[in-house]
Amino acid sequence: MDNVVKEFTDKVSSSVYKKTFVKLILAKRVLENQEMNKIVVRYVELDGQPHLQFVYKYNRNDVTKNFSVEEAITQLQAIIGSNFLDINLFTTKEDIELKYNNKRVPKLYAKKPTFTEAADGEHDNTKQRRIDTKNSVYLKSLGITDNKGELVPSMSAKYKQVEKFVEIIDSFYDCYKDCKPLNIIDNGSGKGYLTFATYDYLTNVREMNVMMQGVETQENLVKFGNNLAQKSQFSGLKFVQSNINDFKADNVDILIALHACDTATDDAIYMGIKSDAKLIIVSPCCHKQIRSQMKITENNVLEPILKYGIMLEREAEIITDGIRALLLNLNGYKTKVFEFVQYDNTSKNVIITAEKGEKPSDEERAKILNQITTIKNKFGIKYHYLEKLIENPEDQSWRILNPQCVREE
Numbered sequence: 001m002d003n004v005v006k007e008f009t010d011k012v013s014s015s016v017y018k019k020t021f022v023k024l025i026l027a028k029r030v031l032e033n034q035e036m037n038k039i040v041v042r043y044v045e046l047d048g049q050p051h052l053q054f055v056y057k058y059n060r061n062d063v064t065k066n067f068s069v070e071e072a073i074t075q076l077q078a079i080i081g082s083n084f085l086d087i088n089l090f091t092t093k094e095d096i097e098l099k100y101n102n103k104r105v106p107k108l109y110a111k112k113p114t115f116t117e118a119a120d121g122e123h124d125n126t127k128q129r130r131i132d133t134k135n136s137v138y139l140k141s142l143g144i145t146d147n148k149g150e151l152v153p154s155m156s157a158k159y160k161q162v163e164k165f166v167e168i169i170d171s172f173y174d175c176y177k178d179c180k181p182l183n184i185i186d187n188g189s190g191k192g193y194l195t196f197a198t199y200d201y202l203t204n205v206r207e208m209n210v211m212m213q214g215v216e217t218q219e220n221l222v223k224f225g226n227n228l229a230q231k232s233q234f235s236g237l238k239f240v241q242s243n244i245n246d247f248k249a250d251n252v253d254i255l256i257a258l259h260a261c262d263t264a265t266d267d268a269i270y271m272g273i274k275s276d277a278k279l280i281i282v283s284p285c286c287h288k289q290i291r292s293q294m295k296i297t298e299n300n301v302l303e304p305i306l307k308y309g310i311m312l313e314r315e316a317e318i319i320t321d322g323i324r325a326l327l328l329n330l331n332g333y334k335t336k337v338f339e340f341v342q343y344d345n346t347s348k349n350v351i352i353t354a355e356k357g358e359k360p361s362d363e364e365r366a367k368i369l370n371q372i373t374t375i376k377n378k379f380g381i382k383y384h385y386l387e388k389l390i391e392n393p394e395d396q397s398w399r400i401l402n403p404q405c406v407r408e409e
């Protein structure tokens with residue numbers, strides 16, 4: 001056996017016995033296009049004895065096997081170099097990478113530890129929480145957790161939004177559990193808080209094979225996201241620099257958007273409808289497009305109330321999101337609209353969930369269309385942006401290509 005491999009596997013076993021082991025990831029499969037491309041090794045205690053759990057990541061599913069430490073070391077020595085060429089050991093003392101060069105010569109690289117807490121060995125511990133804060137590379141890089149894996153107080157509101165959003169996605173598990181792979185698009189992904197957390201949860205806790213894309217116009221955020229996805233070894237996650245309008249989406253199963261500015265939420269919903277997504281979940285941002293058209297005539301009974309700016313603002317939100325839900329119904333989606341976090345977390349706390357169902361009958365369609373027209377007439381609204389997208393997607397003349405946020409968190 002190669003001395004470098006022996007040195008590396010000695011470090012693995014000593015980290016387990018010294019309780020500094022966090023996790024081990026075997027990547028860069030020797031033969032490409034293999035069904036199984038990665039192995040993630042975790043520490044588990046079984047009958048009070050230390051074991052290593054190998055999670056073999058296949059394209060369509062994962063296979064889990066538990067080994068005693070000695071068996072695990074034998075396994076590793078058999079596959080390192082012959083099957084995998086980039087192996088990362090994370091311990092609380094240091095991170096060690098064993099990497100093979102083009103000539104297949106292995107070399108060890110030691111780096112500062114990414115994690116400060118060792119794995120506690122509780123079997124299936126991760127299933128207790130949706131988003132594991134302790135050993136997360138991405139939460140730390142996003143500034144949500146500190147070196148100890150504790151939540152950074154100023155980021156706790158964002159964490160809560162993301163955690164709740166993921167919980168809501170999970171509540172629809174039955175509707176997408178058979179999608180292999182599961183294709184998800186996060187529109188207006190920004191820095192990727194929701195994108196990373198959703199991918200992490202569905203891949204590592206639900207153990208699904210996920211192909212996820214974050215769509216974002218800002219180049220720096222896209223670069224940041226792709227670097228972090230690589231660092232986190234999230235091979236099915238990528239960020240694409242594109243306007244939602246221009247993005248060609250194929251086989252979308254789930255479409256999500258968290259606070260995509262103004263009509264970008266409509267672009268996101270439309271992408272979901274157009275690609276027949278099983279699930280569309282959006283938490284809208286600002287509501288300028290409808291607000292700018294709303295007129296309150298003197299004979300409108302609501303005039304004495306809507307003369308106050310804040311009331312008109314809230315009414316614009318209600319109408320914008322209410323019509324979005326009706327348009328989703330019109331296109332065969334069952335909708336729910338509710339507050340997903342408290343108002344003091346964010347004022348943008350409304351979420352719309354839409355699950356693909358039966359197409360409405362002609363009679364039901366006529367009824368919904370009539371309801372939308374009546375609401376628009378009441379407030380002098382010429383058109384709802386989503387309505388235009390659905391009716392006339394080819395026409396670019398009225399498109400808002402770069403919607404801006406008018407409300408800050």
Ligand SMILES: C[S@@+](CC[C@H](N)C(=O)[O-])C[C@H]1O[C@@H](n2cnc3c(N)ncnc32)[C@H](O)[C@@H]1O
Pocket residue numbers: 187188189190191192193194215216217218221242243244245257258259260261264267285401402403405
């Ligand atoms: C308020 S941020 C929200 C980011 C992220 N979803 C989150 O919750 O942290 C909105 C993001 O949407 C992006 N965006 C706005 N309009 C867009 C469009 N038409 N296409 C793609 N991205 C867009 C912005 O650049 C920005 O990063």
